[in-house]
Amino acid sequence: MGRNVFLFLIVGVLGAWYLYTPLPANSEQPWALMFMGASLKTALNLMQLAELLGISHFMTSTMFFMSFLETPPTSDENLTVVDTTFHNIPVRVYVPKQKTKTLRRGIFYIHGGGWCLGSAMFYGYDLLSRQTSNRLDAVVISTNYRLAPNHHFPAQFEDVYNSLRWFLSQDVLQEYGVDPKRIGVSGDSAGGNLAVAVVQQLQGDQDVKVKVKVQALIYPALQALDFDLPSYRENAHYPVLYRWFMIRFWSEYITTDRSLEKAMSINQHVPAHSAHLLQFVNWSSLLPERFQKGHIYKKPAFGSSTLAKKYPGFLDVRAAPLLADDTQLRSLPQTYVLTCQHDVLRDDGVMYVTRLRNAGVPVTHDHIEDGFHGLISNSLKVGDRMRNQYINWLSENL
Ligand SMILES: *[C@@H]1O[C@H](CO)[C@@H](O)[C@H](O)[C@H]1NC(C)=O
């Protein structure tokens, strides 16, 4: 009897120690967040165990369990919702039912999930697209793209680019009643990364006549050169995007060979011959003082040039669009950037704001002081606030 109680106590204490995640003092709904963090941690650790035992790739099993979040295309009183393909890429389209004589605004949305997970068909993204379409009386295209580990860079980029080009063709815009002068490209997290990359790429594309009016970026991932930014240091252990998880995503976007992940996790993967790129991710010159507070800049140590020659993707501007030079930034459209204080990707977004402003691009920066990564497609209250701020901006600027 006494022994059982003792065992029970030990298991309880170990369990609580394992599940407990200290959260910042300003968190709203801390219990819901803590619960979310604990379930996520447990699930991810189980997937890691399955990978260790050789049962399934970590991302494949994670995506398998997440696919239960998919929801069918359901029209309602206000919206016609259909799944179709653009250039053979699955997309979900939301068109307001109300008849109108004028053309509508068009939003091209790219979901997040670290280039490995996620779908436009997930409940949270479906809801976001419905709200956007409803509130703006806009046509929303929410695109999918091929995912790692089955497909690596540049497959994700190319799918999104081809899907967007399909949408921007005159016939398709006409078919959906979209005004070619009022088109926005948006995305969150890895989708924000792809949004930045495709909008940059469009600028040099002579075949596309339509100009994107705005881009809206929600906690985007923009660089894979320095994983020792203040935001990576401060938020490495906060839900939902732990530092190790983001590094796994980045390396998996490029390759399944885990030697890249290893080098990235000790921040020693940039080869000496790419030293000139470090200026574009130099947070000691690109972050405003308040985000640098208490941190000392340390230049990443150079890594193996063999590794970088084998997997050059992370040095490619289409994968890491913060590496674009100033001339490439100058003609970009008006931009919205949302960042969260408690997010490893915070400084990626903040540095892009600085770079765009330096290049003369008009930028609105919304910083969510009590925000965490990934919540725009989540039901927590802070997610509601993010959706509102994002949609309000589109409503005023698109
Ligand atoms: C349809 O639009 C009306 C008016 O904006 C709104 O009150 C209602 O909740 C919407 N219905 C759905 C299912 O979103």
Ligand SMILES: *[C@@H]1O[C@H](CO)[C@@H](O)[C@H](O)[C@H]1NC(C)=O
């Ligand atoms: C980063 O910026 C700081 C301050 O502007 C500068 O002193 C340093 O040389 C830069 N380092 C690199 C690697 O660009």
